[in-house]
Amino acid sequence: MKTYAIVGAGSRCTSMFAVPLSTQFADVAKIVGVYDPNPKRAALLQQKCGGDFPVYSSFEDMVGQSKPDAVIVTTIDRYHHEYIIKALEMGCDAITEKPMTIDEEKCNAILETERRTGRKVTVTFNMRFRPFVVRIKELLKQGTIGQILHVNLEWFLDTSHGADYFRRWHRKKENSGGLLIHKSTHHFDFVNWLLEEEPVEVSAFGTLRFYGPTREERSERCLTCKYKQTCEFYYDIGSDPSIREMYLETEDADGYYRDQCVFSEEIDIEDSVSLSARFSEGATMSYSLTAYSPYEGFKLALSGSEGRIEAETFHGSVGPFAGEDINRLRIYNRRQEEITVKVPHVTGAHGGGDERLLKMIFRGGLSDPLNQQASSWDGALSNAIGFMANKSMREGRSVLFNELVKRPL
Structure with a gap:
C-alpha cells in the first residue's frame, strides 16, 4: 500500500486523482493528506473522498506529518516547481500534472533537485x-511508413473549451506560461514520443486577436456582467x-x-x-493551435520515407461534431x-x-513496451518546445534547445 499526499484541490485533481484513488485504487493506494491555499476547496475534496484523511494548513506540515511515499502536484502551473x-x-x-513547469529556470531547478x-x-x-494514439505509435514501431521525416500537427480548441482558458487563471503568462506551455505541452510530448527524437530548435509566432480587449462590451466577470443576456461567451458559474x-x-x-471576462x-x-x-x-x-475554432480536435500528418499516416480526432460540446467522438486513421504507402x-x-x-494512465502509475508492475510512463x-x-x-x-528569432535546458549529468 503506497501513500499519497495532494497539493492543489481543484476540479482536475478531484476527478483525475483524488476520487479514483479513494475508490478504484483503494486496495493499493491511500491518500494521507491534502493541502490547498483555499481551505474550503481542500475540505470539499476531503468530503468527496470520504473524509478519512486530514486537511493541512501548510504543505510542509502535510508532508512532514503524513510522510507520504509520493506527492501529487495539481496546483496552478506557476507553483508546480515549488x-x-x-x-x-x-x-x-x-507525480505532477502537466506541464511540469512554466519556464526554463524552474525546469532546470527540478531536474537538478531530482538528480541531487x-x-x-x-x-x-x-x-x-x-x-487511438497508442495505435499510431504501434504502426510507427512496426515501420509502417519508415523513418519519420516531417510532422504536421494542427490543434483546434473550440469556443467552449478554448474560451475557458481565457476566463481562468491560465489567461496570464505568469500563471501558465501561455497555451504553448499549459496546453501544447501535451501535443509536444505526443510528437516527441512518436518521433523518439529530441527538439533542437524552434521558431514561433503568436497573436491575441480573438479574446482579450477586442470589444467594448466587457466586465470583470460573467456573474455580475450587464451584457450577460447578449454575450455568446457568458458562463453561468452557478449552473x-x-x-x-x-x-x-x-x-x-x-x-x-x-x-472572468x-x-x-x-x-x-496568445489565442x-x-x-x-x-x-x-x-x-x-x-505546429499550430487556435483557441476559437468552430470545432474541437486535431489533424496529424506523419510523412515518412515509406509513406504517410494521417490521423484526425473531432469531439467537443459545440459545433458540427458536438457530442461525438470521431477518430479517423489512414495509411498511404509507396504502392499507392x-x-x-x-x-x-x-x-x-x-x-x-x-x-x-492511472492504472500504470498506481497499480505498478505493468509492462511498458511503448515507454508510455513519462519521466x-x-x-x-515537452516543456522545452514551449x-x-x-x-x-519575445525576441523575434529562432531559439536553440541548449540555450535553455540543461541536460542532467
Whole structure:
C-alpha cells in the first residue's frame, strides 16, 4: 500500500486523482493528506473522498506529518516547481500534472533537485495512453511508413473549451506560461514520443486577436456582467453544481473568480500560435493551435520515407461534431494504397487515456513496451518546445534547445 499526499484541490485533481484513488485504487493506494491555499476547496475534496484523511494548513506540515511515499502536484502551473522540489527534498517522489513547469529556470531547478536527491518525478501525459494514439505509435514501431521525416500537427480548441482558458487563471503568462506551455505541452510530448527524437530548435509566432480587449462590451466577470443576456461567451458559474460548490462557494476564501471576462485587458496569452521545429535526428515539425475554432480536435500528418499516416480526432460540446467522438486513421504507402485503420471506440476521460494512465502509475508492475510512463526528462523535452517558442516570440528569432535546458549529468 503506497501513500499519497495532494497539493492543489481543484476540479482536475478531484476527478483525475483524488476520487479514483479513494475508490478504484483503494486496495493499493491511500491518500494521507491534502493541502490547498483555499481551505474550503481542500475540505470539499476531503468530503468527496470520504473524509478519512486530514486537511493541512501548510504543505510542509502535510508532508512532514503524513510522510507520504509520493506527492501529487495539481496546483496552478506557476507553483508546480515549488512543490515538486520541496517534495523531493523532503524524501518523497513527485507525480505532477502537466506541464511540469512554466519556464526554463524552474525546469532546470527540478531536474537538478531530482538528480541531487535521487527521488523520482513522474509527469502525467495522458495522451500517451489514449488507445487511438497508442495505435499510431504501434504502426510507427512496426515501420509502417519508415523513418519519420516531417510532422504536421494542427490543434483546434473550440469556443467552449478554448474560451475557458481565457476566463481562468491560465489567461496570464505568469500563471501558465501561455497555451504553448499549459496546453501544447501535451501535443509536444505526443510528437516527441512518436518521433523518439529530441527538439533542437524552434521558431514561433503568436497573436491575441480573438479574446482579450477586442470589444467594448466587457466586465470583470460573467456573474455580475450587464451584457450577460447578449454575450455568446457568458458562463453561468452557478449552473453546474460541482463548479458552483468548488469555485463560486469557495471564492470568498481566496478571491479567485472562475468566470472572468474573456475580453479582459489583463489577458496576455496568445489565442493563435504557430511554430516550426527541428529535431535531433533531422525530423521537422509544423505546429499550430487556435483557441476559437468552430470545432474541437486535431489533424496529424506523419510523412515518412515509406509513406504517410494521417490521423484526425473531432469531439467537443459545440459545433458540427458536438457530442461525438470521431477518430479517423489512414495509411498511404509507396504502392499507392490507401489503408483505413479502424480503432475500436473506447469510453472514458480524454479518449480513455486517464484511466489507463492511472492504472500504470498506481497499480505498478505493468509492462511498458511503448515507454508510455513519462519521466521528468520527458516533461522537460515537452516543456522545452514551449520555452523555445515563447522566447522566439519575445525576441523575434529562432531559439536553440541548449540555450535553455540543461541536460542532467
